């Protein structure tokens with residue numbers, strides 16, 4: 653696609669934190685939407701490595717470097733096309749960190765303390781300042797690119813709202829520098845729940861410590877089957893459309909998202925059938941999807957120089973836009 657053609661389309665920007673192994677929730681809520689909609693937008697997708705440092709006890713330098721390579725390979729394997737999407741690593745575009753500092757200075761602490769993600773993670777001993785200011789870095793990640801839409805899962809709704817508030821506050825204090833982006837959140841499948849506990853969101857960090865919590869995009873078929881067959885449902889035995897517990901609801905949502913079907917379709921298929929039937933069907937659908945991703949992943953994962961090149965070229969293209977926005981913010985605040 654020529655850059656002129658891309659430039660006439662609305663712009664999207666999104667990313668995934670390099671905190672652990674990508675799971676089926678990341679795929680359904682984010683990656684599959686990014687890949688599917690690539691032709692409609694001018695696309696910027698990054699790997700958030702700076703955000704991966706917010707919990708210092710978890711920083712493992714070699715593992716972080718490996719994870720970044722794994723994630724960029726998964727981006728491509730999930731269908732992101734480097735001719736249609738700019739893929740880059742957050743830390744390689746220094747404007748992210750510099751605009752985040754400016755945003756830290758204009759964002760009231762109370763706004764950050766109210767974030768549910770901060771509240772849920774700050775009960776550890778000595779939470780880092782980065783954990784608190786994470787959302788102003790995320791605001792910088794987004795606003796640097798002046799995107800029209802930010803395609804994310806439902807858990808990011810509050811962060812996008814804060815990003816909009818930060819943009820409005822900056823604009824009213826210093827002049828119109830940032831356009832106000834809209835979240836783009838799918839109607840079903842935007843919050844896949846844990847397979848071991850359907851009351852918590854499936855997340856990379858929980859998957860690190862809890863076997864059976866998530867299906868990883870790189871899990872082998874037997875592990876996927878085991879995770880899904882053991883997933884938590886409820887005391888019922890068969891699918892009943894009029895009284896779905898959270899666990900069965902989650903399995904249906906997964907099945908519908910991956911087969912592109914509706915609730916009506918899935919009730920026609922599973923109503924009155926045992927939970928085991930639904931789980932078996934879901935396991936096969938997940939394995940089919942994930943195997944296709946893994947096949948492509950395995951072709952490119954070992955080609956380090958190809959993956960490094962994608963990130964180097966991506967950083968250059970991303971910086972072209974980000975630097976201009978950051979310079980404008982610096983001029984408006986008197987830093988330039």
Ligand code: AQP
Pocket residue numbers: 666667668669670671672677678679680681682769803804805806807808841842843844845853854855856857858
């Ligand atoms: N369970 C999910 N269902 C649908 N979408 C999801 N996303 C994350 N979890 C789900 C979306 O994936 C993108 C990347 O999000 P992330 O890097 O924050 O992923 P995570 O799995 O939530 O990772 P962490 O590091 O373990 O975060 P915490 O501990 O905060 O949950 C986003 O678009 C996200 O919405």
